[in-house]
Amino acid sequence: MSSSINILHIYKTSMPASYGGVESFIDTLCKAGTELCVKNTVLTLHPKPQKKPIEMDGYTVHQTKQNLFLASTGFSVSAFSKFKRLSNDADIIHYHFPNPFADMLHLAYQPKKPSLVTYHSDVIKQKHLIHIYKPLRRRFFNSVDQIVATSPNYFVSSNVLQQLSDKVSVIPIGIDPKAYGTVDSERLDFWRSRLSKPFFLFIGAMRYYKGLHVALKAIAGTEIQIVIAGISGIEKELKAQAAALHLKNVDFLGSVNQEDKVALLHLCYGFIFPSYLRSEAFGISLLEAAMVGKPMISCEIGTGTTFVNSANETGLVINPGSPSELREAMQFLLDNPKVAAAMGKNAKKRSFELFTADQQAKKYFDLYQKLLHLNH
Numbered sequence: 001m002s003s004s005i006n007i008l009h010i011y012k013t014s015m016p017a018s019y020g021g022v023e024s025f026i027d028t029l030c031k032a033g034t035e036l037c038v039k040n041t042v043l044t045l046h047p048k049p050q051k052k053p054i055e056m057d058g059y060t061v062h063q064t065k066q067n068l069f070l071a072s073t074g075f076s077v078s079a080f081s082k083f084k085r086l087s088n089d090a091d092i093i094h095y096h097f098p099n100p101f102a103d104m105l106h107l108a109y110q111p112k113k114p115s116l117v118t119y120h121s122d123v124i125k126q127k128h129l130i131h132i133y134k135p136l137r138r139r140f141f142n143s144v145d146q147i148v149a150t151s152p153n154y155f156v157s158s159n160v161l162q163q164l165s166d167k168v169s170v171i172p173i174g175i176d177p178k179a180y181g182t183v184d185s186e187r188l189d190f191w192r193s194r195l196s197k198p199f200f201l202f203i204g205a206m207r208y209y210k211g212l213h214v215a216l217k218a219i220a221g222t223e224i225q226i227v228i229a230g231i232s233g234i235e236k237e238l239k240a241q242a243a244a245l246h247l248k249n250v251d252f253l254g255s256v257n258q259e260d261k262v263a264l265l266h267l268c269y270g271f272i273f274p275s276y277l278r279s280e281a282f283g284i285s286l287l288e289a290a291m292v293g294k295p296m297i298s299c300e301i302g303t304g305t306t307f308v309n310s311a312n313e314t315g316l317v318i319n320p321g322s323p324s325e326l327r328e329a330m331q332f333l334l335d336n337p338k339v340a341a342a343m344g345k346n347a348k349k350r351s352f353e354l355f356t357a358d359q360q361a362k363k364y365f366d367l368y369q370k371l372l373h374l375n376h
Contacts, residue, residue, distance in 0.1 A: 003037060004037040004038065004039045005037065005038050005039065005091050005092065005365075005368050005369075005372070006039045006041070006089060006090045006091045006092075007033070007038055007039070007040050007041070007090060007091065007092050007093075007094050007368065008041050008042075008043060008086050008087055008089075008090035008092070008093050008094065009026055009030070009040060009041065009042045009043070009094045009095075009096065010042075010043050010044075010083070010093065010094070010095045010096065010099070010102045010105065010106075011023070011026060011042065011044055011095075011096040011099055011102070012044065012045055012073065012074045012099045012101065012102075013044055013045070013046075013074075014026060014042045014044035014061050014063075015027050015056065015061070016054065016056070016061075017044070017046055017063070019231070020205065021120070021281075021282065021284050022096055022120050024284060025096075025118070025120070025173055025284070026042060026096065027056070027059075028174065028175060028176065028357045028360070029357075029360060029361060029364060030042070030056070030058055030059035031057055031058045031059070031176075031357070032174075032176070032357040032358055032360065032361035033058070033059075033361050033364070033365065034058040034059075035358075035361070036361060036362070036365045038361075038365060038368070039059075040058070040059035040060075041059065041060050041061075041062065041086060041089075041090070042059060042060070042061045042062065043062050043064070043079070043082060043083060043086055044061060044062070044063055044064075045063065045064055045065070045066040045074040045075075045076045045079065045101075046063040046064070046065070046066055047065075047066050047069075049063035049064055049065050049066075050063050062082060062086065064076045064078045064079040064082050065077070065078050071129050073099065073100050073101055074101060075101050076101070079101070079105060080105065080108060080109065083105045083109060084109050084111075087109065087111040087113060088111075090111075090113060091113065091114070091368075091372060092113060092114045092115065092116065092368055092371055092372065093106075093111060093113050093114075093115045093116075094115075094116055094117075094118070095115065095116070095117045095118070095144070096117070096118050096120060097117050097118065097119050097120060097121075098120070098121060098122075098123050100133055100136065100137070102140075103136050103137060103139075103140035104136070106140055106143065106144070107136070107139055107140060107143065110143070113375075114145050114371035114372060114374070114375045115143075115144040115145055115146075116144060116145060116146040116147065116148060116367065116371065117141070117144050117146070117147045117148065118148045118150065118171075119147050119148060119149050119150070119154075119158075119160075119161060119168075120150060120281055120282070121278070121279065121281035122158050122159075122160060122278060122281075123137075124209075124277065124278055124279045137160075141160075141164055141167075144167075145167070145371055145374070145375075146167055146169065146367065146371060147161070147164055147167045147168045147169075148168070148169055148170070148171050148364075148367070149161055149168055149169070149170045149171075150170075150171070150172060150173050150281065150282050150304055151170065151172060151173075151282060151303070151304030151307035151308075152170050152307060153302060153303055153304055153306055153307045154281060154282070154302075154303050154304050154307075155168055155170055156302075157278075157302035157303065169367065171360060171363045171364060171367070172304075172307070172354055172355055172359075172360065173282050173284060173287065173304070173355065173360060174287075174355045174356045174357040174358070174359050174360030174361075175284065175287050175288065175291060175355065175356070175357055176356070176357040177291055177351075177352065177356055177357075179258070179262070180262055180265065180288060180291045180292050182262075183262055183263055183266050184259040184262070184263060187259045187260055187262075187263040188263045188266065188267065190263075191260070191263050191264055191267055192267060195225075195227060195251065195267065197225050198225065198269040198334065199225040199226060199227045199251075199267075199268055199269060200224065200225065200226045200227070200268060200269060200270050200271065200272045200297075200330055201226070201227050201229070201264055201265065201268035201270075201271050201272070201289070201294075202215065202226065202227070202228045202229070202230070202271070202272050202273065202274075202285075203229045203230050203256070203261060203264065203265070203285050203288070204230045204231075204273075204285045205230055205231040205233055206228070206230060206231065206232055206233040206234050206235050206238065207233050207234070207279070208233075208234060208277075208279075209275055209276065209277035209279040209280055210274065210275050210280070211274030211275050211276040211299065211320070211321065212228060212234075212238055212274065213237075213238065213241055214274045214276065214321055214322070214323050214326060215228075215272060215274050215323075215326060216238065216241050216242055216245060216247060216250065217245070217323035218274075218323040218324070218326040218327040218330070219247065219249050219250065219327065219330075220245045220247060220323075222249070222327060222331075223249065224249060224327070224330050224331065224334070225249045225250075225251075226249065226250050226251075226272065227250075227251045227253060227264065227268070228250065228251065228252050228253065229252075229253040229254070229255075229256045229260075229261070229264060230254075230255065230256070231255055232254060232255070235252065235254070238252070239252060261288070262292075265288055265289060265292045265294065266292050268289075268294060269294075269333070269334070269340070270294055270295045270296065270297065270315070270330070270333050270340060270344075271285075271286065271289035271294045271295070271296045271297070271315075272296075272297045272298075272326070272330065273285060273286050273289075273296060273297065273298040273299075273305060273309070274297075274298070274299060274320075274326055275298070275299060275301065275305065275320075276299050276301065276320035276321040277301065277320070278301055278302065278303055280301060280303060280305060281303050281304060282303065282304035282305065282307075282308070283298065283303075283304060283305040283308055283309075286298060286305060286308040286309055287308055287351060287355050289347070290308060290309070290314060290347035290348060290350065290351040290355070291348065291351045291352075291355075292348070293344040293345055293347060293348035294344050294347060295314070295315045295316075295333055295339075295340045295341075295343035295344045295347065296308075296309040296314060296315030296316075296343075296347060297309075297315055297316045297317075297318065297326065297329045297330065297333070298315065298317055298318075299317065299318055299319065299320035299321075300317050300318070300319065300320065301320050308351075308355070309347075310346075310350065313343070313346050313350070314343055314344075314346045314347035314350055315343050315347065316329040316332065316333070316343075
């Protein structure tokens with residue numbers, strides 16, 4: 001084996017085509033891994049794939065033609081031969097779950113290579129199809145060497161992970177502090193002039209489980225300002241709800257770039273993350289807020305959100321789906337600026353202790369080494 005470790009990552013989408021939480025995780029892990037002589041390749045699907053591999057910052061992405069998209073899962077005929085070729089060159093295959101098509105690839109080809117799965121989330125939405133999928137999932141998990149949960153909270157609260165506990169270890173998600181430390185002064189001035197009052201910020205994809213409808217109800221009839229930025233999903237419905245509630249204290253900014261995101265994080269008074277379903281497995285946006293020292297408000301849903309936001313230490317944790325509790329939590333932080341500042345300080349300290357990209361990369365590197373050692 002060469003001095004570098006070759007890792008093949010399998011997921012349904014990847015940067016630069018898609019910018020979700022798992023894609024962001026893979027991107028961060030691959031970039032940080034280059035420092036440790038880890039050579040990362042990503043195999044993914046796309047309706048209109050690039051013919052040549054895409055060179056990213058520190059890793060390579062291979063896209064295969066997505067022939068079918070069903071129940072949040074892409075399927076590809078050409079992926080089977082591409083997977084076989086790429087896995088022959090890999091030392092370890094690193095799957096990212098949930099992605100039922102990856103289970104099919106693995107079981108169809110059964111590569112004689114060490115394998116691990118990062119378990120990002122339970123399958124939540126497909127309540128009926130899950131019964132058909134369970135036997136495939138069981139075979140897949142039984143045939144991989146190691147499973148990684150992204151937080152102790154998720155490990156404890158996931159029935160699937162509990163049944164596989166002898167294979168599971170925990171490696172928290174990390175982000176690069178350098179990406180959040182320096183603020184573009186022009187963007188800071190721009191947003192400061194536009195958003196003059198203290199505000200609570202939400203940044204992320206506007207998905208059904210994010211609880212933004214709860215946040216809008218929470219500020220109805222109050223002076224509390226909230227700012228919502230990120231990828232539109234249900235933005236139209238949320239704007240209609242805001243109009244029906246006659247809200248003048250919410251700003252919808254739409255999608256923002258990295259410079260604007262960092263400026264908004266530095267400017268906000270606190271960060272709200274009202275996700276109320278287990279589909280929210282970790283909450284990288286919470287990490288971003290913690291990294292710049294902001295107090296957070298999130299819900300107890302038994303996932304990584306309460307691992308990032310430690311109740312009454314780095315922010316407030318409320319019951320999911322409660323507008324009144326969210327309103328009270330925001331008002332409490334506004335009324336107690338010293339407590340809010342102390343929580344923000346604790347959040348930053350905790351994020352540097354537990355959640356940096358370098359720590360994450362080092363832990364995965366150690367796991368890769370262990371898998372290679374066990375398989376020799």
